[in-house]
Amino acid sequence: MQIDQQVMKNIFVFMPRGRLDAASAPLLRERLAAGDGGNMVLDFSAVDFMDSSGLGALVAGARRLRAQHGDIKLACIADTVRRVLELTRADRLFDIYDDPEAAISSFAPEKSV
Amino acid sequence: MKERVTLELPPDLHFLRLAAMAGAEAARYAASAIGMQRQDVFTHAVELAVSEVFTNAVKHRRAATPAWHVMIHFGINAGDLEVIVKDRNPHFDLDSVPSPDVDAFPEDGYGLYLVKQVMDTVTVRREAQCNIVTMTKTIRPEDAT
Amino acid sequence: MKTLLVIKANTFDWLQAVFPDRSPLLASVCNKPLLEYLLDFAILCGSRHFRLATDMPLAKVEAVFGGGGRWGIELTYAPIRKTDDLATALQKNSRYCAGSRLLVMQGCFFLHYDKQKNYGPFMQTTAPGELLTCATGRILIHDATPLKTAPSPDGSPPPLALTSLRSIGELYRLSMRVLGRDARQYVLPGYNNETDVYIGRNVMIARSARIEPPVMIGDHVQIHKNAIVGPGAVIGRNVIIDAYSRIHHSVILDKTYVGEHLVLDRKLAGGRRLVDPGEETMVQLEDAHLLSTMRPSSRGRNRLQRLGHGLLAALLWVVLAMPYALLSFILKRQGRWRRSEAAYWVDSSGRSVRLTRVFLNPSGFCGRIAASLALDRYPLLGRVMRGDLALIGTRRLPATAANRAVIEADAGYRPGLFSYAEAEHWPVPEYDQDIVDRFHLAHQTLIYDFVMMVKVLLNKLHEETALCKSISK
Numbered sequence: 001m002q003i004d005q006q007v008m009k010n011i012f013v014f015m016p017r018g019r020l021d022a023a024s025a026p027l028l029r030e031r032l033a034a035g036d037g038g039n040m041v042l043d044f045s046a047v048d049f050m051d052s053s054g055l056g057a058l059v060a061g062a063r064r065l066r067a068q069h070g071d072i073k074l075a076c077i078a079d080t081v082r083r084v085l086e087l088t089r090a091d092r093l094f095d096i097y098d099d100p101e102a103a104i105s106s107f108a109p110e111k112s113v
Numbered sequence: 114m115k116e117r118v119t120l121e122l123p124p125d126l127h128f129l130r131l132a133a134m135a136g137a138e139a140a141r142y143a144a145s146a147i148g149m150q151r152q153d154v155f156t157h158a159v160e161l162a163v164s165e166v167f168t169n170a171v172k173h174r175r176a177a178t179p180a181w182h183v184m185i186h187f188g189i190n191a192g193d194l195e196v197i198v199k200d201r202n203p204h205f206d207l208d209s210v211p212s213p214d215v216d217a218f219p220e221d222g223y224g225l226y227l228v229k230q231v232m233d234t235v236t237v238r239r240e241a242q243c244n245i246v247t248m249t250k251t252i253r254p255e256d257a258t
Numbered sequence: 259m260k261t262l263l264v265i266k267a268n269t270f271d272w273l274q275a276v277f278p279d280r281s282p283l284l285a286s287v288c289n290k291p292l293l294e295y296l297l298d299f300a301i302l303c304g305s306r307h308f309r310l311a312t313d314m315p316l317a318k319v320e321a322v323f324g325g326g327g328r329w330g331i332e333l334t335y336a337p338i339r340k341t342d343d344l345a346t347a348l349q350k351n352s353r354y355c356a357g358s359r360l361l362v363m364q365g366c367f368f369l370h371y372d373k374q375k376n377y378g379p380f381m382q383t384t385a386p387g388e389l390l391t392c393a394t395g396r397i398l399i400h401d402a403t404p405l406k407t408a409p410s411p412d413g414s415p416p417p418l419a420l421t422s423l424r425s426i427g428e429l430y431r432l433s434m435r436v437l438g439r440d441a442r443q444y445v446l447p448g449y450n451n452e453t454d455v456y457i458g459r460n461v462m463i464a465r466s467a468r469i470e471p472p473v474m475i476g477d478h479v480q481i482h483k484n485a486i487v488g489p490g491a492v493i494g495r496n497v498i499i500d501a502y503s504r505i506h507h508s509v510i511l512d513k514t515y516v517g518e519h520l521v522l523d524r525k526l527a528g529g530r531r532l533v534d535p536g537e538e539t540m541v542q543l544e545d546a547h548l549l550s551t552m553r554p555s556s557r558g559r560n561r562l563q564r565l566g567h568g569l570l571a572a573l574l575w576v577v578l579a580m581p582y583a584l585l586s587f588i589l590k591r592q593g594r595w596r597r598s599e600a601a602y603w604v605d606s607s608g609r610s611v612r613l614t615r616v617f618l619n620p621s622g623f624c625g626r627i628a629a630s631l632a633l634d635r636y637p638l639l640g641r642v643m644r645g646d647l648a649l650i651g652t653r654r655l656p657a658t659a660a661n662r663a664v665i666e667a668d669a670g671y672r673p674g675l676f677s678y679a680e681a682e683h684w685p686v687p688e689y690d691q692d693i694v695d696r697f698h699l700a701h702q703t704l705i706y707d708f709v710m711m712v713k714v715l716l717n718k719l720h721e722e723t724a725l726c727k728s729i730s731k
Contacts, residue, residue: 021129021133021164021168022129022168022172023126023129049160051133051161051168051227052168052224053221055223056220056221056223059218059220079153080157087227087230087231088213088215088223088227
């Protein structure tokens with residue numbers, strides 16, 4: 001799996017491409033752990049499938065970031081990803097946007113990388 | 114109308130996508146057999162369940178054992194699907210796998226929980242040194258979009 | 259034009275407090291979910307896109323409404339968090355909301371409108387801002403684009419009003435109002451050949467029963483002999499009204515069994531809960547055969563029944579021994595016979611036993627014979643003889659914590675080798691069989707059970723034919 005990365009308005013924006021499953025979850029975990037805290041937006045527009053392994057990587061990343069007073073927000077999740085988040089009630093853990101720019105703008109100006 | 118499709122895959126995550134997508138296609142075929150064209154919920158459920166069970170088969174494999182294949186068998190009827198996944202891992206008892214405490218947002222342990230949520234029935238039995246996970250799902254008219 | 263509906267769980271606390279196991283998003287007035295009234299209204303306004311943004315679980319709603327194909331619209335879903343206000347909900351759906359006039363509905367309310375009127379021009383020309391408000395919600399227009407200068411509609415604006423929903427009482431009064439007065443303003447479910455009578459699919463009404471309009475009856479309902487339903491009755495789906503009962507000015511929610519000789523007047527009943535909307539009081543009935551006259555179940559009778567079931571099981575065990583031995587051997591060799599074991603609850607005291615399940619492939623000559631004789635159940639006949647199972651009873655529930663809670667909440671659990679619903683072959687298997695099982699359990703005697711067993715075995719003989727017919731529909 002490929003994870004594109006860019007910085008917009010001082011926020012890390014990651015865009016994983018493909019499936020978030022046991023094969024690709026370790027890469028996501030690694031990329032989410034690589035930062036020094038701060039804020040991130042995960043753009044899911046190119047993710048068509050996520051299972052519990054992908055979810056685990058997401059939850060681990062969020063927990064780590066929030067412990068460092070940062071945050072992670074999700075954008076453009078497909079219905080398949082949404083259903084997995086709902087079944088596990090992990091949708092209560094994340095702010096989910098239908099537009100990555102709105103997710104980026106939602107971070108208060110002082111909370112940047 | 115039962116059609117049977119069997120895959121034998123090495124217990125390796127490189128084949129995870131193949132396994133899961135085979136599940137999705139089998140589900141699509143089962144749905145199209147009763148004239149249901151869009152059945153996203155049904156298809157996704159099967160794809161997710163196969164992904165989880167195959168992942169478990171790979172994760173719990175003991176490296177020292179001789180090579181074996183994971184067998185995934187689809188029994189496709191008009192409007193319902195039976196999925197059987199067979200591996201040679203040590204015995205596990207479905208009833209003793211704890212459900213995750215979703216309110217505590219754990220980082221793992223969701224796999225079988227998700228499978229039980231999305232599939233109609235899930236059973237595990239042991240036969241000739243193999244774990245056999247059998248899952249069924251019937252398409253409901255409201256699963257069509 | 260697009261529509262965004264923002265609903266939070268806390269606006270339904272009043273409903274969850276009384277009916278915690280019912281999905282608030284599917285709360286209904288006259289058997290039509292509140293959500294569907296709003297969908298219909300959005301379509302009347304010319305909206306072809308509808309998004310539901312909520313902090314509540316969406317699986318059940320999505321199972322019912324899907325992607326909106328049934329209404330010819332695109333229906334999408336967006337999760338929001340408990341703490342999100344309207345501004346945040348709009349921001350989380352900014353891509354959806356951009357580029358067109360937006361009708362925003364927020365909160366928990368009933369919207370009064372008239373399906374005969376055209377709301378499109380009105381919605382297009384009204385100035386953005388709050389349109390209507392009530393104690394529990396509001397509707398407003400959002401528009402980033404310049405106001406359309408469409409010709410203003412003739413006459414006064416079409417009828418539109420909001421009613422708050424804060425209690426079961428308000429829900430009840432609304433149901434009575436819609437049924438009794440405003441039914442023609444909405445698209446209501448059911449066949450409506452006669453004024454003020456709406457009847458759903460698969461409804462059985464005994465010849466001696468009486469239906470008095472206005473009345474609304476949902477799908478898969480049984481109304482037994484000499485029952486009187488109406489005037490002013492709303493009966494949900496999967497409901498049984500047993501003999502001699504009378505339902506007046508009352509609402510019976512889905513999946514409810516109303517026992518014999520009961521009078522429900524100005525009440526709302528659902529499952530085992532009975533609400534008096536006037537007094538805003540609620541009673542939970544302990545008798546699992548909800549509201550029924552008690553059928554005395556003395557220990558003597560239980561022992562006699564167990565004996566009777568055991569004897570019949572022993573007879574079947576002997577008679578079917580040879581076919582079982584032969585056919586199971588053949589089918590095992592053909593790979594059409596698999597056994598597995600699982601734990602099931604056997605009574606309401608928390609006792610569980612491991613039962614053998616046989617998965618039998620009914621194709622081929624041997625498979626069909628084995629299925630007709632229900633040989634997949636043969637291994638469990640020993641359990642019937644031992645008294646762990648009844649020969650015929652309610653559906654066997656796997657031993658899980660969730661099922662434990664179901665059994666504890668509902669003392670009417672007598673797991674059988676066969677279930678009463680199989681004898682009835684009604685309703686169709688994918689709908690709730692438990693109501694039918696409960697009805698029969700309330701009426702059972704030893705002779706009754708023997709008759710039902712004969713029906714089960716006859717049904718088995720015709721099962722494959724029935725299955726083929728249902729698939730081809």
